[in-house]
Amino acid sequence: DIVMTQSPDSLAVSLGERATINCKSSQSVLYSSNNKNYLAWYQHKPGQPPKLLIYWASARQSGVPDRFSGSGSGTDFTLTISSLQAEDAAVYYCQQYYSSPKDFGQGTKLEIK
Amino acid sequence: QITLKESGPTMVKPTQTLTLTCTFTGFSLSTSGVAVGWIRQPPGKALEWLALVQWDDNKPYSPSLKNRLTITKDPSKNQVVLTLTNMGPVDTATYYCAHSPVGSVGLYDYWGQGTLVTVSS
Numbered sequence: 001d002i003v004m005t006q007s008p009d010s011l012a013v014s015l016g017e018r019a020t021i022n023c024k025s026s027q028s029v030l031y032s033s034n035n036k037n038y039l040a041w042y043q044h045k046p047g048q049p050p051k052l053l054i055y056w057a058s059a060r061q062s063g064v065p066d067r068f069s070g071s072g073s074g075t076d077f078t079l080t081i082s083s084l085q086a087e088d089a090a091v092y093y094c095q096q097y098y099s100s101p102k103d104f105g106q107g108t109k110l111e112i113k
Numbered sequence: 114q115i116t117l118k119e120s121g122p123t124m125v126k127p128t129q130t131l132t133l134t135c136t137f138t139g140f141s142l143s144t145s146g147v148a149v150g151w152i153r154q155p156p157g158k159a160l161e162w163l164a165l166v167q168w169d170d171n172k173p174y175s176p177s178l179k180n181r182l183t184i185t186k187d188p189s190k191n192q193v194v195l196t197l198t199n200m201g202p203v204d205t206a207t208y209y210c211a212h213s214p215v216g217s218v219g220l221y222d223y224w225g226q227g228t229l230v231t232v233s234s
Contacts, residue, residue: 040220049209049224093160097219100173104160
């Protein structure tokens with residue numbers, strides 16, 4: 001099984017500042033035949049279902065603001081929010097969909113400072 | 114437009130079997146490459162992947178729950194059913210079903226609102 005580990009567990013960032021969340025997989029999630037990283041990022045707010053932000057490690061889901069970006073390859077990935085807005089306060093999860101079980105990271109709670 | 118909705122009991126007793134139904138619109142589980150998965154979140158804890166069913170009836174399960182989980186699909190009714198046997202307090206959680214797009218099994222682009230299931234005697 002591929003274990004997903006996020007860091008930090010929580011962070012507080014001021015409005016307008018940059019927020020960075022890291023995700024590390026215990027095995028590579030890069031599929032060599034198509035050169036795609038099977039890594040997604042979700043935003044989860046209380047009382048709502050998770051929302052897909054990023055897939056293939058760096059592709060932004062339709063409707064997601066461009067202040068959200070994903071990067072990385074192989075086993076190390078990053079979600080960056082370039083200019084934090086109040087509505088970005090949430091828990092963020094990375095997930096690998098390379099192999100089953102399609103596990104999530106433990107989550108990172110992002111608060112507004 | 115893709116929608117999913119979970120239904121089932123809000124409370125079950127310890128040792129009982131939980132049966133949840135995911136009813137969806139806007140896609141067919143007979144379409145090659147499509148999948149529907151179940152994910153849960155215990156109160157205050159992280160998302161936990163449970164299982165999924167693919168268009169070809171492939172059904173991977175969480176290893177830790179494999180002996181207790183069953184997932185089935187009924188494309189004619191646009192439904193996916195999840196059963197979890199021998200429920201205990203640790204199974205108290207919000208249960209979500211979600212859609213995987215073609216070519217991305219296990220990636221979830223549309224989610225149901227979730228249903229909270231409490232295990233209590």
